[in-house]
Amino acid sequence: MRIGLDMMGGDFAPAEAVKGVKVYLDNVASDVHLVLIGDEQQLAPLLTAAQLDQSKYSVVHSSQVIGMDEHPTKALKEKPHSSISIGFHLLKEGKVDAFISAGNTGAMMVGTYYSIKAIEGVQRPTISTLVPRENGSYGLLLDVGINADCKPENLAQFALLGSLYSKHILKVNNPKVGLLNIGEEEGKGNLLAxxxxxxLKENKQINFVGNIEGRDIFSEKSDVIVCEGFTGNVVLKMAESFHEIAVKRNIHDEYINKLDFESYGGTPVLGVSKPVIIGHGISKGMAFKNMIQLAQQIIDSKLLEKIKESFVAKEVQ
Amino acid sequence: MRIGLDMMGGDFAPAEAVKGVKVYLDNVASDVHLVLIGDEQQLAPLLTAAQLDQSKYSVVHSSQVIGMDEHPTKALKEKPHSSISIGFHLLKEGKVDAFISAGNTGAMMVGTYYSIKAIEGVQRPTISTLVPRENGSYGLLLDVGINADCKPENLAQFALLGSLYSKHILKVNNPKVGLLNIGEEEGKGNLLAxxxxxxLKENKQINFVGNIEGRDIFSEKSDVIVCEGFTGNVVLKMAESFHEIAVKRNIHDEYINKLDFESYGGTPVLGVSKPVIIGHGISKGMAFKNMIQLAQQIIDSKLLEKIKESFVAKEVQ
Structure with a gap:
């Protein structure tokens, strides 16, 4: 298994990316070979200092970097030797089995759309966030920002994609799917809801439990919460701000600490035919390590095959 | 000034309503006369025990109660002697200058629409929530639930209504208006945003400062945040749940305590021609006291006249 990692993406690259690689290689026993994409001259001293097992990684040189604020489409076009462009090229050609970057999110999305296809039947790929619950388990909220306007069919597909992720990656048995809404009963909500x-009620491929209100997002009422990307993004960023407020106010609490979404790593793009993971710009070592591990889990669990099968089954129904 | 109060509305009525009346009358010096609408037999012993200044209130008997889960339109029609029906009747007839209830929210909204008109030019009346900030001041978020689907013009009107409320009730000078969105730059967001x-940018009646993201809702970046009622309701209920989580986890923090929205009292219905305040079902004494005080402030500040003038000015522009 070969996992491609953009060493130049993120606010603290490449140093924190190297740290993440080290923690992963030193602690996780696996047959993963890491393909580190970045500027060789910058990487060389960091990699030497990290004293890594040289059989476990190789470096692919990239001479350009896409900045965090560059226009995605323009940057990808004008910088074919950037780490992101090379990463998608390697993924498309099958030289790596997954690609991870904490770089320009827009460029990662555009690269995903252009380089690798959506799984047949999936109308809109989606991104999600883990939702920590007090009992230590994790829920999943999706979409959190790339699909600001959605149709009902899109949300129904997010429900299936989220269920499969919850089941195969988060190991939740028969995950409960909730629809984010502003009332409990059927018939409540905006036109979309x-x-x-x-x-969702008709869909036999998911375990729909009804509407979930804002107060229940962090409860165990549901394991997968679906919404359009506008509300999802507001929810995600608001939850992050609570963590920031707590830190600023010197509140130390094991659960509140889990609202530090930045430490989780990144979000996979769900619904596309190869694993792509997009990290937070401010990813640090642990986030990079978690993203590598997540890519490995996605490959090991054959999640994408399960998604393909489910969407084929859906077409047949 | 006569303020009508539904003594039978809310989970802890009438006892907590009486407590609120007592705290108000004992502590707030004003020429307010309270019109207490409720079951005389239930109220009599509570009012006697409370030892109130009898010149400061009168009781209007109501023989029916609309339950918290009753169908609003049906209940209002079938229960003309309910405290809510009588309250709106008194308001419409000019026998009270404001009406407050912590009862069935739907019945309060339907009652508002049927009994008193929207201010000329206002397309959709709206409800809001106070947003506590760390510096001790309060922002305003609207709509928080009665307008789940909105047009751009509705949001622009919420911006003006919110600005006037912020200025005249919250005493914010030249309140900054933000548009809740999922990116900072103009052009970001869903189609509505x-x-x-x-x-908002063109509107000279407001001080528009641009987009506000989920992470900035509790910051001082803006004093009035506008959004459709779906996202606003999710934000409100999610913030409430953070307070609940903090309480459950034994976190004691002055600021987090302010996320206990239930203590604030209620939300005025903005955009209608007479003051109506809708309280939380679980309102307790302090919430009732705060609602009476808010009704008084709305009348004292001549907020509704300012709203009327602004919407007339808008028509003329």
Whole structure:
């Protein structure tokens, strides 16, 4: 298994990316070979200092970097030798089995759309966030920002994609799917939620438990919460801000600390045919390590094959 | 000034309503006369025990109660002698200058629409929530639930209504208006946010400061945050849940305590021609006291006249 990692992406690259590689290689026993994409001259001293097992990685040189604020499409076009462009090229050609970057999110999304296809039947790939719960388990909220306007069918697909992720990666048995809404009963909500409810209710591939209100996002009422990317993004960023407020106010609490979403690593793009993981710009060593591990889990669990099968099954129904 | 109060509305009525009346009358010097609407037999012993200044209130008997889960329109029709029906009747007839209830929210909204008109030019009345900030001041978020689907023009009107409330009730000088969105730059967001941005930017009656992300809701970046009622309701309920989680986890923090929105009292219905305040079902004494005080402030500040003038000015522009 070969996992490609953009060493130049993120605010603290390449130093924190190297740290993440070290923690992963030193602690996780696996047959993963890491393909580190970045500027050789910058990487060489860091990699030497890290004293890594040289059989476990190789370096692919990239001479360009896409900045965090560059226009995604333009940057990808004008910088074919950037770490992100090379990463997608390697993924497309099958030279790596997954690609990870904490770089320009827009460029990662555009690269994903252009380089690798959506899984047949998936209308809109989606990104998600883990939702920590007090009992130590994790829920999943999706979409969290790339699909700001959605149709009911999109939300129904997010429900299936999220269920499969919850089951195969988060190891939740028969994950409960909730529809984010502003009332408990069927018929409540905006037009989108009203039209989505029956689609989720009818869908035999998921375990729909009904509407979930804002107060229940962090509860165990559901394992997968679906919404359009506008509300999802507001929820995610607001939860992050609570963590920041708690830190600023010197509140130390094991659970509140888990609202530090930045430490989780990144979000996979769900619904595309190869594993792509997009990291937070401010990813540090542990986030990079977690992203490598997540890529490995996605490959090991054959998640994408399960998604393909489910969407084929859906077409046949 | 006569303020009507539904003594039978809310989970802890009438006992907590009486407590609120007592705290108000004992502590706030004003020429307010309270019109207490409720079951005389239930109220009599509570009012006697409370030892109130009898010149400061009168009781209007109501023989029916609309339950918290009753169908709003049906209940109002079938229960003309309910405290809510009588309250709106008194308000419509000018027998009270404001009406407050912590009862069935739907019945309060329907009652508002049917009994008193929207201010000329206001397309959609709206409800809001106070947003506590770390510096001790309060922002305003609206709509928080009664307008789940909105047009750009609705949001632009919420911006003006919120600005006037912020200025005249929260005493914020030249309140900064932000558009809740999922990116900072103009052009970001869903179709609604994209179309609303230029309307806010052009509007000379407000001080528009641009997009506000989920992470900035509790910051001082803006004093008034506008959004459709779906996202606003999710934000409100999620913030409440953080307070609940903090309480459960034994976190004691002055600021986090302010996320206990239930203690604030209620939300006025903005955009209608007479003051109506809707309280949380679980309102306790302090919440009732705060609602009475808010009704008084709304009348004292002549907020509704200012709103009328602003919307007339808007029509003329």
């Amino acid at each position: 009203q039209a989505t409810y029956p689609l | 994209q179309a609303t941005y230029p309307l």
